[in-house]
Amino acid sequence: MGVLPHALVLPYPAQGHVIPLMELSHCLVDRGFRITFVNTEFNHDRVVAALQIDSTMEQINLVSVPDGLDQEEDRNDLGRLTEGLMKTMPLCLEELIRKSSEAGDRITCMIVDESMAWALEIAKKMGLRPAAFWPASAQLLATLLRIPELTSKGVIDAEATRQEMFQLGPGMPPMNTAHFAWNCIGDRRTQRTVFNYILDNNRAIEIAEFVICNSFKEIEEPVFASAPRILPVGPLLTGLRPGRPAGHFWPEDTTCMSWLDEQPPSSVIYVSFGSFTIFDRRQFQELALGLEATGRPFLWVVRPDLTAASDDAYPPGFETRVAGRGRMVAWSPQHRVLAHPSVGCFLSHCGWNSTVEGISNGVLFLCWPYFADQFLNQSFICDVWKVGLRLMADENGIVKQERIESKVEELLRDEEMRSKALLLKDIAHRNISRGGSSSQNLQAFVDAMKT
Numbered sequence: 001m002g003v004l005p006h007a008l009v010l011p012y013p014a015q016g017h018v019i020p021l022m023e024l025s026h027c028l029v030d031r032g033f034r035i036t037f038v039n040t041e042f043n044h045d046r047v048v049a050a051l052q053i054d055s056t057m058e059q060i061n062l063v064s065v066p067d068g069l070d071q072e073e074d075r076n077d078l079g080r081l082t083e084g085l086m087k088t089m090p091l092c093l094e095e096l097i098r099k100s101s102e103a104g105d106r107i108t109c110m111i112v113d114e115s116m117a118w119a120l121e122i123a124k125k126m127g128l129r130p131a132a133f134w135p136a137s138a139q140l141l142a143t144l145l146r147i148p149e150l151t152s153k154g155v156i157d158a159e160a161t162r163q164e165m166f167q168l169g170p171g172m173p174p175m176n177t178a179h180f181a182w183n184c185i186g187d188r189r190t191q192r193t194v195f196n197y198i199l200d201n202n203r204a205i206e207i208a209e210f211v212i213c214n215s216f217k218e219i220e221e222p223v224f225a226s227a228p229r230i231l232p233v234g235p236l237l238t239g240l241r242p243g244r245p246a247g248h249f250w251p252e253d254t255t256c257m258s259w260l261d262e263q264p265p266s267s268v269i270y271v272s273f274g275s276f277t278i279f280d281r282r283q284f285q286e287l288a289l290g291l292e293a294t295g296r297p298f299l300w301v302v303r304p305d306l307t308a309a310s311d312d313a314y315p316p317g318f319e320t321r322v323a324g325r326g327r328m329v330a331w332s333p334q335h336r337v338l339a340h341p342s343v344g345c346f347l348s349h350c351g352w353n354s355t356v357e358g359i360s361n362g363v364l365f366l367c368w369p370y371f372a373d374q375f376l377n378q379s380f381i382c383d384v385w386k387v388g389l390r391l392m393a394d395e396n397g398i399v400k401q402e403r404i405e406s407k408v409e410e411l412l413r414d415e416e417m418r419s420k421a422l423l424l425k426d427i428a429h430r431n432i433s434r435g436g437s438s439s440q441n442l443q444a445f446v447d448a449m450k451t
């Protein structure tokens, strides 16, 4: 009898990376794999604490390794995090793989987040089949893989600080170099550390036999045509099946589902800004007043750390005035929320996971990007797929309540946009149904990893 396929899955330690890799893990379990899912100790504790009681874990073994930082250090300091990971993780991973073998439970392949591609060197050294997963748009990955060329063309300068618009290729939305992740963070030293880390991962990804991503052919056709090595297997939507661990860092507040049941079809504004957007008090209050002004039902994810002092951040009397019509939760079961028929539009920061989840459910977007690739995703939504509108700030950098109210109305009145959104939903689902393009890609990947 052959060895059962057993994959070590390694996400970058951030929520927007852990969730899609957990989704992929479920897809692999459905196809006969066992999974060793490696979080950092810090995130592992959060994931375990947030698990639903009835979650079934049989084929997914959650394990952890240290991230090299002290317990109280700031994990949003990407420079420190990068240094910490590289200092401790490689040896810990090797040990984990060795111990698994010694225990007669051999790991046969390694599927790493592209942002952890350095780990593929370990896969190579220890004889595991190597593959990489990319959790953002294929266009962003194709761009990062072309950094040397973009540098020689002068689009990215040697110090990686130049800021200008450029187009990677025909049919692709233009990008602003100011929105490269390294340009959005910290001081020069941190930027340099992160930039070099990306270059190192770009080199290591050469080892991967497969580079798969959570996208599908029709939404990024020009990129897949020009970068055939990047294989779309999305949309990954296994979270729709209840009772499966989703890798959340916060416990889901599922009470909002019965509240959604009581709302009219396509009426609810779902408001969520992903896992690390932070609002200042003034903008937070303006958003609250904007939602109130719409007069519509809304479900708003107010993470405990969405503002510096969320306890008393709501405008005076807000909670009483919107009681019944507005629902605030600390963390939602977003996959299920977006699939609910009463959700009419999605006020979103346009993280890639949220973007794919939204289009797969045919919702309309009101775009409010905050960081890095979210601006590119906004361009996809508004300019390429045409299923959403931009929410622009005024001359003082504030998105005013009147703007929120009027854009929601404009969006919900747009029947043409709604038809496009429903068409896109259909295309998304065809991709993952039997014989669909993403489904075939996933099968090719699975077959290779099994041998």
Ligand code: UDX
Pocket (backbone or CB within 6 Å): 014, 015, 016, 017, 019, 020, 135, 136, 137, 248, 272, 273, 274, 275, 276, 277, 301, 330, 331, 332, 333, 334, 335, 350, 351, 352, 353, 354, 355, 357, 373, 374
């Ligand atoms: C980030 C980047 O923004 C994104 O572009 C990149 O590709 C990955 O990392 P994040 O900002 O957290 O992630 O947003 P997003 O990509 O949308 O991921 C958030 C995830 O959390 C989604 O899967 C979403 O369904 C989930 N979520 C969010 C919940 O389950 N409940 C919530 O209340 C909010």
